Amino acid sequence: MDSQIQTIHQQLVDKEITCTALVQSKLDALKQNTNNTVNALLGEKALELAAKVDAKIANGESIGLLEGIPFGIKDVYMVQGTITTASSNLLKNYKSAYTATAIQKLLDAGAIPLVKENCDSFGHGSSSENTIFGAVKNANNPDLVGGGSSGGSAVNVAKDYTVFSIGGDTGGSIRQPAGYNNVYGLKPTYGRISRYGLMAYASSTDCVGPIAKSLEDIRIVLNAMSGKDVKDQTTYASAEIDKDAISTSEDIKTIGYFKNFIESEAIDAEVKADFLATIEKIKAKGIEVKALDFFESNTLVSTYYTLAMAETASNLSRLDGTNYGSRIEAENLKETYSVTRSENFSEETKRRIVGGNQVLSQGFSDEIYLKSLGLRDQISENFEKDFNEVDIILSPVTPSTPPKIGDSLKDPLAMYLSDAYTVGFSLGQLPTLTVPQGTSTGLQITAAKNNDELVLKFANFLKDTI
Numbered sequence: 001m002d003s004q005i006q007t008i009h010q011q012l013v014d015k016e017i018t019c020t021a022l023v024q025s026k027l028d029a030l031k032q033n034t035n036n037t038v039n040a041l042l043g044e045k046a047l048e049l050a051a052k053v054d055a056k057i058a059n060g061e062s063i064g065l066l067e068g069i070p071f072g073i074k075d076v077y078m079v080q081g082t083i084t085t086a087s088s089n090l091l092k093n094y095k096s097a098y099t100a101t102a103i104q105k106l107l108d109a110g111a112i113p114l115v116k117e118n119c120d121s122f123g124h125g126s127s128s129e130n131t132i133f134g135a136v137k138n139a140n141n142p143d144l145v146g147g148g149s150s151g152g153s154a155v156n157v158a159k160d161y162t163v164f165s166i167g168g169d170t171g172g173s174i175r176q177p178a179g180y181n182n183v184y185g186l187k188p189t190y191g192r193i194s195r196y197g198l199m200a201y202a203s204s205t206d207c208v209g210p211i212a213k214s215l216e217d218i219r220i221v222l223n224a225m226s227g228k229d230v231k232d233q234t235t236y237a238s239a240e241i242d243k244d245a246i247s248t249s250e251d252i253k254t255i256g257y258f259k260n261f262i263e264s265e266a267i268d269a270e271v272k273a274d275f276l277a278t279i280e281k282i283k284a285k286g287i288e289v290k291a292l293d294f295f296e297s298n299t300l301v302s303t304y305y306t307l308a309m310a311e312t313a314s315n316l317s318r319l320d321g322t323n324y325g326s327r328i329e330a331e332n333l334k335e336t337y338s339v340t341r342s343e344n345f346s347e348e349t350k351r352r353i354v355g356g357n358q359v360l361s362q363g364f365s366d367e368i369y370l371k372s373l374g375l376r377d378q379i380s381e382n383f384e385k386d387f388n389e390v391d392i393i394l395s396p397v398t399p400s401t402p403p404k405i406g407d408s409l410k411d412p413l414a415m416y417l418s419d420a421y422t423v424g425f426s427l428g429q430l431p432t433l434t435v436p437q438g439t440s441t442g443l444q445i446t447a448a449k450n451n452d453e454l455v456l457k458f459a460n461f462l463k464d465t466i
């Protein structure tokens with residue numbers, strides 16, 4: 001698909017449409033949608049901004065590429081003046097005091113935020129059912145989950161309710177819902193985009209990224225949000241990715257895939273067959289394909305969940321009803337903390353806080369937490385070795401197709417295992433992109449750290465190859 005941003009930009013400049021009419025039509029669609037993608041509409045402000053864009057065009061002034069383009073924001077980003085709930089009871093009325101850096105950059109470029117989008121509470125989940133706003137329904141089949149945790153964002157893009165949306169990815173939360181709804185979703189290299197103003201889930205893997213219908217729109221939005229930020233010391237300066245630079249893939253000679261991902265018993269037969277057929281098509285184009293060894297899915301999933309739970313237990317400890325969150329008064333302060341947190345956190349979030357505090361506690365931390373940190377180092381070393389041999393690693397996004405609404409809530413362990421193919425790349429802090437091709441839930445393209453450009457290049461090549 002062509003760039004929607006470019007197309008809309010041209011229509012605005014040529015006065016074929018007005019920004020007000022465009023924004024109004026998207027707001028109407030969002031309001032009427034039955035997929036539960038909306039936590040809050042930002043209608044009034046959006047229409048005000050649209051009127052300004054229209055006035056500029058009417059005055060003959062030029063507008064930037066992102067100016068007037070309507071987009072969605074996962075409800076875990078601070079946007080000053082809006083309520084940021086993280087789809088939780090605890091923050092149901094929490095008003096953001098400031099705006100996240102990534103979102104501010106889009107606002108500065110003139111993009112128009114329409115909606116705070118439904119997601120798993122605090123990013124905890126793989127289905128967008130762990131939310132007080134009702135389960136997000138899949139864009140292709142409303143009986144199936146929208147994927148998670150950025151489910152509302154992926155469904156909004158798939159349904160054209162937003163032109164692009166900003167998700168958050170800690171262990172797969174952009175890539176997996178993008179795959180489940182057949183759109184593009186990028187988790188950039190950790191640190192390429194500032195996390196300032198993104199509610200912290202697991203700080204060492206949290207990433208900001210775009211979801212869109214075209215690769216070109218992913219590129220445009222990535223460029224707009226990237227860059228060093230003094231408010232997030234893990235950020236680094238990066239060069240813009242040029243459109244022409246990703247249009248040729250001549251320098252990609254060798255790719256790899258993980259044997260055990262494909263030979264696993266958990267993989268759906270069709271996903272496997274489709275993936276292997278894709279590999280053949282790539283080989284036919286003269287690219288060498290290597291089958292690589294990697295850690296077992298169980299090791300990846302348990303390492304990720306141990307660390308993610310430890311980090312979220314620590315990050316969420318500030319939500320005690322004093323500075324943040326709806327407070328429930330009890331007999332004394334300790335009881336107040338306890339009741340506030342017990343009543344207002346979801347089952348899934350409490351499971352993670354309890355698990356996280358357990359692995360961090362005296363007597364357990366060496367055995368569990370430190371061991372996981374060691375495994376994470378080994379995983380990163382494995383990636384370093386692989387990227388000496390191959391330019392790109394290709395994998396399915398998920399072992400199977402989206403589950404029915406209700407199933408993941410009954411079996412959290414099965415839900416954790418559905419993240420088998422995404423979490424390893426998060427632990428490695430690598431750039432990785434879901435493309436809506438190859439298998440029914442897409443393909444995941446990964447490159448070495450800071451090589452986001454190569455990921456987009458290979459995606460461009462795949463577009464024409466399969």
Ligand code: GLN
Binds near residue numbers: 171
């Ligand atoms: N499904 C994974 C989890 O629940 C990833 C979530 C995310 O990336 N926010 O931790």
